[in-house]
Amino acid sequence: MKNLLIxxxxxxxxxxxxxxxxxxxxxxxxxxNKKRLNIEKPCAIGEGLSVKVNANIGASPDKSxxxxxxxxxxxxxxxxxxxxxxxxxxKNWKKIxxxxxEKSPIPVGTVPAxxxxxxxGDLEALGSDDFVDIVRQQAxxxxxxxxVHSGVCKEVVKVLEDxxxxxxxxxxxxxxxxxxxxxxxxxxxxYERFDELLDIAFEHNVTLSLGDGLRPGALADASDDPQYAExxxxxxxxxxxxxxxxxxxxxxxxxxxxxxxxxxxxxxKELCGGAPFYVLGPLTIDIGAGYDHIAGAIGGALAAWKGxxxxxxxxxxxxxxxxxxxxxxxxxxTSKIAAHSADIARNPELFRKRDDKMSRARADLDWDxxxxxxxxxxxxxxxxxxxxxxxxxxxSMCGEYCALLD
Amino acid sequence: MKNLLIxxxxxxxxxxxxxxxxxxxxxxxxxxNKKRLNIEKPCAIGEGLSVKVNANIGASPDKSxxxxxxxxxxxxxxxxxxxxxxxxxxKNWKKIxxxxxEKSPIPVGTVPAxxxxxxxGDLEALGSDDFVDIVRQQAxxxxxxxxVHSGVCKEVVKVLEDxxxxxxxxxxxxxxxxxxxxxxxxxxxxYERFDELLDIAFEHNVTLSLGDGLRPGALADASDDPQYAExxxxxxxxxxxxxxxxxxxxxxxxxxxxxxxxxxxxxxKELCGGAPFYVLGPLTIDIGAGYDHIAGAIGGALAAWKGxxxxxxxxxxxxxxxxxxxxxxxxxxTSKIAAHSADIARNPELFRKRDDKMSRARADLDWDxxxxxxxxxxxxxxxxxxxxxxxxxxxSMCGEYCALLD
Numbered sequence: 001m002k003n004l005l006i007x008x009x010x011x012x013x014x015x016x017x018x019x020x021x022x023x024x025x026x027x028x029x030x031x032x033n034k035k036r037l038n039i040e041k042p043c044a045i046g047e048g049l050s051v052k053v054n055a056n057i058g059a060s061p062d063k064s065x066x067x068x069x070x071x072x073x074x075x076x077x078x079x080x081x082x083x084x085x086x087x088x089x090x091k092n093w094k095k096i097x098x099x100x101x102e103k104s105p106i107p108v109g110t111v112p113a114x115x116x117x118x119x120x121g122d123l124e125a126l127g128s129d130d131f132v133d134i135v136r137q138q139a140x141x142x143x144x145x146x147x148v149h150s151g152v153c154k155e156v157v158k159v160l161e162d163x164x165x166x167x168x169x170x171x172x173x174x175x176x177x178x179x180x181x182x183x184x185x186x187x188x189x190x191y192e193r194f195d196e197l198l199d200i201a202f203e204h205n206v207t208l209s210l211g212d213g214l215r216p217g218a219l220a221d222a223s224d225d226p227q228y229a230e231x232x233x234x235x236x237x238x239x240x241x242x243x244x245x246x247x248x249x250x251x252x253x254x255x256x257x258x259x260x261x262x263x264x265x266x267x268x269k270e271l272c273g274g275a276p277f278y279v280l281g282p283l284t285i286d287i288g289a290g291y292d293h294i295a296g297a298i299g300g301a302l303a304a305w306k307g308x309x310x311x312x313x314x315x316x317x318x319x320x321x322x323x324x325x326x327x328x329x330x331x332x333x334t335s336k337i338a339a340h341s342a343d344i345a346r347n348p349e350l351f352r353k354r355d356d357k358m359s360r361a362r363a364d365l366d367w368d369x370x371x372x373x374x375x376x377x378x379x380x381x382x383x384x385x386x387x388x389x390x391x392x393x394x395x396s397m398c399g400e401y402c403a404l405l406d
Numbered sequence: 407m408k409n410l411l412i413x414x415x416x417x418x419x420x421x422x423x424x425x426x427x428x429x430x431x432x433x434x435x436x437x438x439n440k441k442r443l444n445i446e447k448p449c450a451i452g453e454g455l456s457v458k459v460n461a462n463i464g465a466s467p468d469k470s471x472x473x474x475x476x477x478x479x480x481x482x483x484x485x486x487x488x489x490x491x492x493x494x495x496x497k498n499w500k501k502i503x504x505x506x507x508e509k510s511p512i513p514v515g516t517v518p519a520x521x522x523x524x525x526x527g528d529l530e531a532l533g534s535d536d537f538v539d540i541v542r543q544q545a546x547x548x549x550x551x552x553x554v555h556s557g558v559c560k561e562v563v564k565v566l567e568d569x570x571x572x573x574x575x576x577x578x579x580x581x582x583x584x585x586x587x588x589x590x591x592x593x594x595x596x597y598e599r600f601d602e603l604l605d606i607a608f609e610h611n612v613t614l615s616l617g618d619g620l621r622p623g624a625l626a627d628a629s630d631d632p633q634y635a636e637x638x639x640x641x642x643x644x645x646x647x648x649x650x651x652x653x654x655x656x657x658x659x660x661x662x663x664x665x666x667x668x669x670x671x672x673x674x675k676e677l678c679g680g681a682p683f684y685v686l687g688p689l690t691i692d693i694g695a696g697y698d699h700i701a702g703a704i705g706g707a708l709a710a711w712k713g714x715x716x717x718x719x720x721x722x723x724x725x726x727x728x729x730x731x732x733x734x735x736x737x738x739x740t741s742k743i744a745a746h747s748a749d750i751a752r753n754p755e756l757f758r759k760r761d762d763k764m765s766r767a768r769a770d771l772d773w774d775x776x777x778x779x780x781x782x783x784x785x786x787x788x789x790x791x792x793x794x795x796x797x798x799x800x801x802s803m804c805g806e807y808c809a810l811l812d
Binding site (some may be wrong): 021060061063065069089099114117132140166167168169171172174175176217218219220255257258259284285287288289290291293294295297298301302305319320321323333334337338340341342344345346349352354355356358359360362363368373374376379380383384386387395396397398399400401402403404 | 467468469494495520525546572573574575576577578580581582623624625626628661663664665690691692693694695696699700701703704705707708711723725727728729739741743744746748749750751752754757758760761762764766768769776779780781782785786789790793801802803804805806807808809810
């Protein structure tokens with residue numbers, strides 16, 4: 001554990017004391033199951049650290065296989081994802097998750113509600129125990145962080161049902177819990193039995209990522225009563241995590257227009273004691289299907305600049321289909337652009353170094369060095385092969401009129 | 407002209423008086439050559455109006471043809487570009503430009519410095535007259551707006567040479583002027599003979615777009631002395647445009663980190679009397695080659711939210727090669743995402759309507775309506791063909807666990 005802190009503090013250019021202090025205050029989390037202390041690329045997420053990027057992989061009920069998902073894992077890692085979440089829903093979920101945990105050099109997250117519905121049969125036949133058991137099972141398997149939709153409790157559901165939402169409830173995990181609650185009439189097990197989740201998380205050092213089942217899925221719903229009612233509950237639960245010595249992350253939206261993003265980040269930080277904030281996007285428009293990774297990068301860059309710590313990637317497949325391998329690559333790179341944009345805005349001295357090297361290489365028309373410093377070296381390599389640069393090293397854009405030639 | 411104002415005011419949901427007032431004060435420009443008063447899709451750019459998107463097309467010295475560029479024009483228009491600039495450099499520039507002007511339903515811009523170097527021979531053999539003549543020629547051909555790098559004057563060049571820039575000078579047009587000045591020892595003709603440009607622009611109702619030859623091409627150079635020295639000159643020239651009754655637009659960066667974008671926009675507006683501000687990006691990182699349209703969309707969205715009026719698109723080809731047709735499509739859509747993000751942040755009531763319809767369609771899993779309201783209907787159509795949605799209309803992402811099913 002000491003070596004881990006030394007390694008991470010060095011990577012982040014902070015002192016070990018700073019890092020320890022933030023972990024103690026709960027403003028930094030290191031998602032790392034006790035079973036996986038020796039993974040190759042652990043990471044710390046939160047206050048004053050570089051913005052991290054998560055890639056979602058995982059099969060759908062009827063689509064994909066363990067091999068496909070391992071390939072996506074490889075691509076995500078290769079392109080620089082800091083963590084990966086296996087969101088598989090399907091009979092083979094356990095096999096896929098075990099494979100991902102075995103191969104992944106980076107922290108692995110899950111959504112236990114998905115595991116619960118994979119038990120099969122009618123949703124209402126599941127008992128409260130089934131949900132808690134899945135958390136335990138996944139903790140024992142070695143999962144580093146878990147999204148639990150603990151905020152979708154009866155009190156919050158009432159606020160949702162009283163509201164006139166355009167986009168309704170768009171969280172898959174949150175909706176599973178909601179359906180179960182409506183069909184059984186019972187309270188959300190992840191809320192009612194939160195102390196048991198804390199015990200499990202503490203025992204295995206699982207970081208709890210408090211899911212936002214009521215995140216806005218449409219601009220019209222951003223910052224509405226249901227969203228903030230749930231966030232308030234997440235804040236209370238986050239305090240209980242800290243009291244119990246369990247690491248916690250807060251999940252955030254969703255679809256939020258540019259002018260409401262800063263408010264959303266500040267509110268999450270304030271209500272949740274400065275816990276690391278993990279956003280999905282936010283998407284700044286609703287009409288970008290096919291390009292929602294871009295709408296999400298716009299919102300994600302602004303959110304991270306204003307304090308969000310962790311970006312869940314979006315891919316070109318968002319809202320359309322289960323991401324393919326190429327989508328995973330584009331999604332990771334796009335989120336890294338957003339994260340790096342925010343890093344530079346937060347701390348230019350520290351984070352602009354690679355950009356300065358790239359700019360120097362560009363000014364020198366040194367394509368090998370440009371390839372070295374680019375976020376995606378492969379795309380530069382492919383472009384150079386397809387569109388060779390001229391003898392004067394200018395590209396086909398300007399040729400001899402390249403501004404960078406003397 | 408009266409009908410034009412009625413049409414544009416209606417489109418922008420402002421009153422004719424508001425529009426007229428802003429045109430008089432020079433905070434709105436309608437780039438439209440007298441010869442092209444009847445084009446199908448004119449547009450107004452500036453204060454309180456929707457953010458516009460320009461697509462650059464045009465052949466390189468050794469690459470592309472008139473037919474290729476007309477195809478790119480068609481694609482740019484089809485994807486929603488508001489204006490197009492023909493940046494051709496090559497012997498056939500006049501033929502290509504004439505074709506673009508004949509076919510383009512949207513305003514067409516040029517960079518006359520490119521036309522000047524196409525006259526052939528050594529750069530230093532060109533006379534000051536040659537530069538002014540090209541402006542006249544293009545005005546007579548019907549060009550609606552022209553980027554003139556009038557700010558690259560001796561005084562500003564001195565500031566550049568005294569500065570220790572990492573990225574140097576990255577403007578192709580600006581560098582042509584700079585090279586000519588260095589080789590001939592003369593003052594920039596677009597600065598020295600600015601009154602003649604005003605006469606030509608006035609006669610043909612050409613909008614002058616004052617180019618930023620010294621825009622930062624690296625984050626390290628953002629907001630530096632050369633950039634602001636040139637901007638100050640552009641502000642003086644903009645005042646001369648207004649005095650002469652010539653419409654004017656100010657061009658801006660470039661590469662600018664997130665935390666300096668608002669300052670850049672405010673400074674441009676302040677120094678230039680609120681003239682419409684036209685930005686290229688700005689790119690918020692330097693290492694995104696292959697994805698620079700995304701880095702540019704992040705910066706462009708923030709810039710436009712804070713007051714920029716006009717976004718020049720960037721494509722995946724930026725910094726790598728002359729854009730192909732597919733790059734043009736992606737570039738336009740990406741910039742439109744940035745522009746629309748800013749529109750919504752500036753005026754949610756007015757600009758969120760289509761998003762709300764999209765969100766309603768999404769909540770209803772109505773794919774035909776989603777296709778109708780999406781920025782790029784084709785990508786939704788293709789995705790649905792490749793990954794058919796299930797009987798319950800959920801997509802392959804979540805299948806039966808789609809949060810939007812009851």
